[in-house]
Amino acid sequence: MPLFKKRTVGKPGEWFYCLEHRKIEEGPECPGKDRFGPYSSREEAGRAMETARERNLEWETDPRWHDVPPEGERPEGERNGG
Template identity: 65%
Template sequence: MAALFRRKASGRPGEWYYCLRHRTVEEGPDCPGKDRFGPYATRGEAERAMETAHERDAAWRHDPRWNDRDEADRDEADD
C-alpha cells in the first residue's frame, strides 16, 4: 500500500549533505532531513561530516562546562 502523502526532502541544489542512511554525500534535497547532516558549503565539508561529528563529540565530552561528573568530583574533593 502506497502512502497517500510523501514527505518532500528540504534543501536546495548547491547545498551539500551527508546522508546517514546511505552513508553518501548528496547535493540538494535527496533524502529527508532526519537522515542527514548539513547543509555544508562544499562537497569536501560534507565528506568529512562523520569526522567532524566525532571531533565535536569528543570536544563536548571533555568540556568542563558540560561535564557534570567532573563538577561532582570537584565538589566531593572540597568536602
C-alpha cells in the same frame, strides 16, 4: 493520510551527508532524520562523520558540560564520607 509524500526540496549548492546510504547528496535527497547538513561544499559534506567525531570529543572533554566540581572541591554529601 496523504496519497503522496511531500518531497524535501533542497537548494543547489547545499550539500548533505546521508547517514543511511553513507553518501554525499546535493539537494537533499533523503529525509532530515537521516542526514547531516547543510554544508557549503561537497568536500565539507564528505568530512561529516569526522566533523561529528571531533565535535563529540570536544563536548565529552569540555568541563562546562559536566557536573564535575573544580579540583579540590567535593559535593556536600561527599565531605563527611558520603
